[in-house]
Amino acid sequence: MSCRKRCKREIFKFAQYLFRLVTGTLSTDSVEDELELSTVRHRPEGLEQLEARTRFSRKELQILYRGFKNECPSGVVNEDTFKDIYAQFFPQGDASTYAHFLFNAFDTDHNGSVSFVDFVMGLSILLRGTVQEKLNWAFNLYDINKDGYITKEEMLDIMKAIYDMMGKCTYPVLKEETPRQHVEVFFQKMDKNKDGVVTIDEFIDCCQNDENIMRSMHLFENVL
Amino acid sequence: MENSESARHSMAAGVAAWLPFARAAAIGWMPVANLPMPIAPTEKNKRQDELIILNVSGRRFQTWRNTLDRYPDTLLGSSEKEFFYNEETKEYFFDRDPDVFRSVLNFYRTGKLHYPRYECISSYDEELAFFGIVPEIIGDCCYEEYKDRKRENAERLMDDQEDNKDAKLPNMTFRETMWRAFENPHTSTMALVFYYVTGFFIAVSVITNVVETVPCGSVPNQKEVPCGERYTVAFFCMDTACVMIFTVEYLMRLFAAPSRYRFMRSVMSIIDVVAILPYYIGLVMTDNEDVSGAFVTLRVFRVFRIFKFSRHSQGLRILGYTLKSCASELGFLLFSLTMAIIIFATVMFYAEKGSSSSKFTSIPASFWYTIVTMTTLGYGDMVPKTIAGKIFGSICSLSGVLVIALPVPVIVSNFSRIYHQNQRADKRRAQKVQKARLARIRISKTGSSSAFLHSKRNGLFNEALELTSSTEEEQRLSKSTSLLESQHHHLLHCLEKTTNHEFVDEQYYQQSYLEGGLQNYPSRSPSLSSQDGMTGTCCTRRSKKHHTPLPNASAPAHMQPLTHTHTHQQGLQELSTIHIQPLSTSRSSLNMRVDDPAPLNCQSSQITTAIISIPTPPVTTPEGDAHLPAGPAHQNVVKVSAL
Numbered sequence: 001m002s003c004r005k006r007c008k009r010e011i012f013k014f015a016q017y018l019f020r021l022v023t024g025t026l027s028t029d030s031v032e033d034e035l036e037l038s039t040v041r042h043r044p045e046g047l048e049q050l051e052a053r054t055r056f057s058r059k060e061l062q063i064l065y066r067g068f069k070n071e072c073p074s075g076v077v078n079e080d081t082f083k084d085i086y087a088q089f090f091p092q093g094d095a096s097t098y099a100h101f102l103f104n105a106f107d108t109d110h111n112g113s114v115s116f117v118d119f120v121m122g123l124s125i126l127l128r129g130t131v132q133e134k135l136n137w138a139f140n141l142y143d144i145n146k147d148g149y150i151t152k153e154e155m156l157d158i159m160k161a162i163y164d165m166m167g168k169c170t171y172p173v174l175k176e177e178t179p180r181q182h183v184e185v186f187f188q189k190m191d192k193n194k195d196g197v198v199t200i201d202e203f204i205d206c207c208q209n210d211e212n213i214m215r216s217m218h219l220f221e222n223v224l
Numbered sequence: 225m226e227n228s229e230s231a232r233h234s235m236a237a238g239v240a241a242w243l244p245f246a247r248a249a250a251i252g253w254m255p256v257a258n259l260p261m262p263i264a265p266t267e268k269n270k271r272q273d274e275l276i277i278l279n280v281s282g283r284r285f286q287t288w289r290n291t292l293d294r295y296p297d298t299l300l301g302s303s304e305k306e307f308f309y310n311e312e313t314k315e316y317f318f319d320r321d322p323d324v325f326r327s328v329l330n331f332y333r334t335g336k337l338h339y340p341r342y343e344c345i346s347s348y349d350e351e352l353a354f355f356g357i358v359p360e361i362i363g364d365c366c367y368e369e370y371k372d373r374k375r376e377n378a379e380r381l382m383d384d385q386e387d388n389k390d391a392k393l394p395n396m397t398f399r400e401t402m403w404r405a406f407e408n409p410h411t412s413t414m415a416l417v418f419y420y421v422t423g424f425f426i427a428v429s430v431i432t433n434v435v436e437t438v439p440c441g442s443v444p445n446q447k448e449v450p451c452g453e454r455y456t457v458a459f460f461c462m463d464t465a466c467v468m469i470f471t472v473e474y475l476m477r478l479f480a481a482p483s484r485y486r487f488m489r490s491v492m493s494i495i496d497v498v499a500i501l502p503y504y505i506g507l508v509m510t511d512n513e514d515v516s517g518a519f520v521t522l523r524v525f526r527v528f529r530i531f532k533f534s535r536h537s538q539g540l541r542i543l544g545y546t547l548k549s550c551a552s553e554l555g556f557l558l559f560s561l562t563m564a565i566i567i568f569a570t571v572m573f574y575a576e577k578g579s580s581s582s583k584f585t586s587i588p589a590s591f592w593y594t595i596v597t598m599t600t601l602g603y604g605d606m607v608p609k610t611i612a613g614k615i616f617g618s619i620c621s622l623s624g625v626l627v628i629a630l631p632v633p634v635i636v637s638n639f640s641r642i643y644h645q646n647q648r649a650d651k652r653r654a655q656k657v658q659k660a661r662l663a664r665i666r667i668s669k670t671g672s673s674s675a676f677l678h679s680k681r682n683g684l685f686n687e688a689l690e691l692t693s694s695t696e697e698e699q700r701l702s703k704s705t706s707l708l709e710s711q712h713h714h715l716l717h718c719l720e721k722t723t724n725h726e727f728v729d730e731q732y733y734q735q736s737y738l739e740g741g742l743q744n745y746p747s748r749s750p751s752l753s754s755q756d757g758m759t760g761t762c763c764t765r766r767s768k769k770h771h772t773p774l775p776n777a778s779a780p781a782h783m784q785p786l787t788h789t790h791t792h793q794q795g796l797q798e799l800s801t802i803h804i805q806p807l808s809t810s811r812s813s814l815n816m817r818v819d820d821p822a823p824l825n826c827q828s829s830q831i832t833t834a835i836i837s838i839p840t841p842p843v844t845t846p847e848g849d850a851h852l853p854a855g856p857a858h859q860n861v862v863k864v865s866a867l
Binding site for chain 2: 101
């Protein structure tokens with residue numbers, strides 16, 4: 001709202017107040033007539049379209065939507081709610097940083113909120129996608145600034161976020177250099193040409209050669 | 225225990241629906257993990273979500289089965305509801321109040337329990353108790369109302385109990401009988417007689433005090449004398465008699481009181497003392513000229529005998545109680561009056577300073593004028609003479625009307641409304657509510673984390689049992705945790721594996737921290753979720769580390785002392801081997817055939833398992849001993865469970 005308009009409104013309100021003072025009304029609390037930004041109501045596209053775009057069945061989409069709508073009746077989840085929800089699963093540590101990165105990974109159009117469509121598209125990749133797609137998604141998560149390269153700083157941020165979720169009471173005791181060392185291990189493994197960054201091809205190549213990682217990709221297949 | 229049980233699962237209902245998402249997002253950890261992930265819990269006979277019908281006294285409610293499963297420690301969420309299953313109609317029938325059931329069912333749906341205002345508090349409590357829901361879970365919106373009603377009810381119960389105290393208990397001592405007689409005069413005739421006698425004497429004493437000062441008849445050629453001086457002896461005798469009665473009464477009460485100290489501190493006994501003390505002081509003091517002035521003022525206190533009537537009159541007591549409870553409002557009224565008085569007195573003083581022969585000699589002298597004017601008394605002994613003084617004087621009297629003569633209920637009700645609002649706000653901010661809320665949050669946090677630590681053991685049993693492929697024990701074990709819980713724990717397990725550190729409880733952490741003297745990992749500014757964690761409640765379960773010497777079992781026992789082998793592989797991993805205490809002879813070193821369920825509960829902590837995760841799935845582990853020392857040599861981890 002421009003300054004002039006604001007000034008006018010304030011003057012009007014003051015005049016109203018004086019008028020009320022003189023004539024005397026019994027209303028003690030002034031009713032704020034300001035229209036606050038009404039909460040955005042978002043409706044997802046139809047069930048058939050979602051079925052076509054994702055790999056979930058109709059019933060699964062129904063279950064997912066019911067859970068989603070229960071927690072976020074307005075149809076979109078913003079970052080704070082997202083952090084709250086995610087933090088409930090990790091009571092011992094601080095999950096907010098990792099939740100922030102996750103939120104950015106889910107919010108594909110970067111509009112600050114995750115709608116049901118974003119949510120379910122992300123889940124479709126994670127749960128029903130090919131290994132290639134999953135690795136792509138993980139790369140996207142690690143690449144904080146989305147420039148196609150994972151630098152050591154980005155990886156360090158992610159690693160610290162993960163270690164934050166563990167909290168304080170761990171065995172063995174978490175030392176300050178633990179995340180850094182972990183990042184070193186990761187880079188030694190992934191960075192084939194030793195140029196200090198990990199590209200998507202290096203990443204996917206390396207992961208496909210690692211049995212552990214391959215197996216863990218299939219861990220959550222039957223989550224839904 | 226019930227509290228922590230339900231708090232343990234108090235991940236809000238909606239959040240439980242996000243568990244699949246949280247688990248899916250765990251894929252983000254996979255590429256950075258150094259260790260292989262644990263096996264995911266499988267859902268045996270996964271049911272399609274179905275609608276179930278709850279028939280409560282004829283009213284049918286329908287909901288998804290999953291909705292009810294969110295809270296497995298309540299009646300509806302557990303298998304306890306099977307007791308109410310009606311085969312013919314294929315529904316669950318409950319012979320309870322359907323109105324309250326609405327709130328109960330909404331709790332499952334939304335995760336928040338609401339207390340409807342029109343509902344009776346005791347019936348609501350009964351229903352909650354029936355359905356196994358702890359009232360502490362009531363949401364903040366309704367919690368105050370609930371607590372208020374509960375308190376009212378408790379007070380009413382206490383009052384009822386007090387009324388029933390008239391029933392004479394057998395074998396009461398003489399002292400107790402006397403006390404009861406004093407407190408409730410209608411219990412026996414003696415008490416009633418005593419009650420009336422004291423009342424009579426109080427009245428006599430008060431009337432005597434009054435009559436004493438009346439001028440009664442004049443001796444000729446002398447001015448009128450008050451009766452007190454004319455019939456000194458008579459009045460003195462009357463006074464003495466009354467005081468003696470009062471003293472005896474006080475001493476008897478003091479003797480009979482169950483708690484003498486408390487009795488002496490009570491208001492009534494103070495009034496009694498104040499009523500009789502002047503007489504004794506008067507006896508002691510001689511007719512000294514100096515002290516006679518003080519002596520006279522002491523006699524004023526005799527009028528306090530009239531307050532002794534409050535023991536006889538319920539109405540007086542109620543009035544006193546009301547005044548006491550409205551004390552702050554009255555005080556504020558008085559304060560605002562005082563402010564106005566001071567303002568106007570100052571103004572009048574300075575306004576009248578100029579005029580000669582002004583009565584407004586000082587500001588305190590002007591107080592009198594202000595009070596008289598503001599209460600619209602207007603004695604006229606002090607009047608302003610200057611014009612300014614008159615103007616301000618009129619403003620003063622007008623404002624007096626405003627401040628005092630307006631209908632007092634308006635002010636009183638306004639104050640009462642604001643007072644109650646503030647009281648409510650203070651209650652909300654008050655320590656008790658805050659503490660209770662923080663305690664609730666803390667319990668749910670520790671509940672879920674301690675649940676994880678608790679079930680780690682069970683989880684390990686699960687994995688170990690999968691090796692031996694004995695299904696009965698498996699079933700026995702998996703019964704104890706719900707699917708939701710096991711999935712959540714699997715998620716936390718994955719995180720442990722990713723970071724190669726374990727969740728432990730506080731005591732163990734302190735120990736290892738002190739031992740190692742290690743530099744602590746600096747955590748970022750904690751969010752609310754971890755704030756309580758930081759305050760030392762992150763892990764509350766006490767660890768019981770048993771370093772029991774291993775008994776010689778006949779089995780191919782694989783005893784190994786509890787060692788901490790620190791093999792630093794790039795400084796990331798610290799390995800510990802654990803000891804195994806087999807319970808029975810068996811082929812496999814890791815056979816954990818348990819003959820009785822006793823070791824499964826918290827108390828026993830002698831059994832720990834070693835699970836050696838090698839790149840291939842753990843089925844290869846029953847190869848025995850050889851792997852245990854070989855474990856550290858490999859890249860991979862010997863998983864430790866310290867109990």
